Amino acid sequence: MKNVIKIIANTPLFKGLNEHVLQEVCAITVQKDYGKGQFIFTEGDDGNGFYIVANGKVKIFKVSAEGKEQILHIFGQGEPFGEVPVFTGRPFPANAQAIVKTSLIFFPRNAFVENINRNPSLALSMMGVLAMRLREFTVQIENLSLKEVPGRLSAYLLNLSDEQKNRDIARLTISKNQIASLLGTIPETLSRIFTRMAAAGLIKVQGSDILILDRKGIEDIAENGKLPEILK
Amino acid sequence: MKNVIKIIANTPLFKGLNEHVLQEVCAITVQKDYGKGQFIFTEGDDGNGFYIVANGKVKIFKVSAEGKEQILHIFGQGEPFGEVPVFTGRPFPANAQAIVKTSLIFFPRNAFVENINRNPSLALSMMGVLAMRLREFTVQIENLSLKEVPGRLSAYLLNLSDEQKNRDIARLTISKNQIASLLGTIPETLSRIFTRMAAAGLIKVQGSDILILDRKGIEDIAENGKLPEILK
DNA sequence: CGTTTTCCTTGACTTAAGTCAACAAACATT
DNA sequence: AATGTTTGTTGACTTAAGTCAAGGAAAACG
Numbered sequence A, B: 001m002k003n004v005i006k007i008i009a010n011t012p013l014f015k016g017l018n019e020h021v022l023q024e025v026c027a028i029t030v031q032k033d034y035g036k037g038q039f040i041f042t043e044g045d046d047g048n049g050f051y052i053v054a055n056g057k058v059k060i061f062k063v064s065a066e067g068k069e070q071i072l073h074i075f076g077q078g079e080p081f082g083e084v085p086v087f088t089g090r091p092f093p094a095n096a097q098a099i100v101k102t103s104l105i106f107f108p109r110n111a112f113v114e115n116i117n118r119n120p121s122l123a124l125s126m127m128g129v130l131a132m133r134l135r136e137f138t139v140q141i142e143n144l145s146l147k148e149v150p151g152r153l154s155a156y157l158l159n160l161s162d163e164q165k166n167r168d169i170a171r172l173t174i175s176k177n178q179i180a181s182l183l184g185t186i187p188e189t190l191s192r193i194f195t196r197m198a199a200a201g202l203i204k205v206q207g208s209d210i211l212i213l214d215r216k217g218i219e220d221i222a223e224n225g226k227l228p229e230i231l232k
Numbered sequence C: 001c002g003t004t005t006t007c008c009t010t011g012a013c014t015t016a017a018g019t020c021a022a023c024a025a026a027c028a029t030t
Numbered sequence D: 001a002a003t004g005t006t007t008g009t010t011g012a013c014t015t016a017a018g019t020c021a022a023g024g025a026a027a028a029c030g
Helices: A004-009 A019-026 A084-088 A109-118 A120-146 A149-163 A176-182 A187-199 A215-224 B004-009 B019-026 B084-088 B109-118 B120-146 B149-163 B176-182 B187-199 B215-224
Strands: A030-034 A039-041 A049-055 A058-063 A069-075 A095-098 A102-108 A169-171 A203-206 A209-212 B030-034 B039-041 B049-055 B058-063 B069-075 B095-098 B102-108 B169-171 B203-206 B209-212
Touching: A004 A019, A004 A049, A004 A102, A019 A109, A019 A120, A049 A109, A058 B120, A069 A120, A069 A176, A069 B120, A084 A109, A084 B120, A102 A109, A109 A120, A109 B120, A120 A149, A120 B058, A120 B069, A120 B084, A120 B109, A120 B120, A149 A169, A149 A176, A149 A187, A149 A209, A149 A215, A176 A187, A187 A203, B004 B019, B004 B049, B004 B102, B019 B109, B019 B120, B049 B109, B069 B120, B069 B176, B084 B109, B102 B109, B109 B120, B120 B149, B149 B169, B149 B176, B149 B187, B149 B209, B149 B215, B176 B187, B187 B203
Parallel strands: none
Antiparallel strands: A030 A102, A039 A095, A049 A102, A058 A069, A058 A095, A169 A209, A203 A209, B030 B102, B039 B095, B049 B102, B058 B069, B058 B095, B169 B209, B203 B209
């Protein structure tokens, strides 16, 4: 793996910290590797540290009694996860699984907490990460509860397009099955919504490239949470 | 209002901090009072500090384009809220409204951040609060996405019964309309589920007292997320 | 390379929960 | 106590999205 310090220095969590602090933090890390599909932790496990994705992709998810999966988050390079048990002292509230070959940097709890004690700015960074995470969950709850699937999908596509800085195409970075799980629905339903939105001239689906034909229309659906009557 | 220090000393956020730190923190607070129905802040407002409930009750919620409301949280005495903007620097992601006459203790952002800089244990407490909040949202997303309304209601009633340390009765502390909004449904649906669960002999509804007649049965529904076939 | 497995789509059908409307019950207020 | 307002309940109906089943497309694998 590349130098740990180079990877973490560019993450929101560690950005802006001075070289000395970074070195201290690096000293406590451990590298861990996972194959595709391998579990990193399971709901109920004790958490004795958190992770940052060095490379690869990790999904955090819950499973219902019937086996339906709800993805809470998909984390990529530079993103931290699994911090909740570090600060609550309680077990992991969800599962984490590598969805491709993945390398992680592990930060053991006790050593990391000591670093926080000595570095208020690290503490503030971590609070920023936790608070931003809360903000995102707020949006996810709003989407699940107040928007229909077309509204959630529209918001998701607009997000992708923004992140990828391409106003005309949203390139899907995970399988449609996993998008369904992230949006709180099932593949069949997602597939039908794609078809309907394409029929309405809003998008064109080309494999994992979604051409954004009518951005304004998609924004309206994301905003109102559903397809307007005229498009049904 | 009673001495601020007495109120906050018993909250999870400030518990265990020494007298000296508490006094410092108290010095920066401002009391604010709100009548029933009064807004404390609105989604999109800038947050220049956070609050702790001295007495009363505050709901945090989102509203859809059609006016449907999703309650994210209801906070009572001793509970902090509105911290997200303090640490993200972004506006409030939701609305806050007093649902009864309420007194709040306000902690201005800059002064509080200074306190954190000087007191690592205060920082760790705050991280604990944020992390616990994340954990709760995790459960809320699971409920919304993976459980039907009977499952959500069952989990809610069991929670109430646990908090109130009474295995036989769950006393509703907010209106059924607000419970509906908290559970991501509407009053009509909630009312019908109460009726069905009562007909199935699981509970008996006596105004705001819900008698728990079949705890095991209710636990099963909370676990499986839905009423079993035999009870339909 | 071909085979197997996973992923995606479509159709027919079912169902949980929402809408609209009417009304009853509880509560607050003069 | 009488009035109006909020809160809760019930019925008839609609609808978004889920289930089950089948088949096709794409990707992974030996």
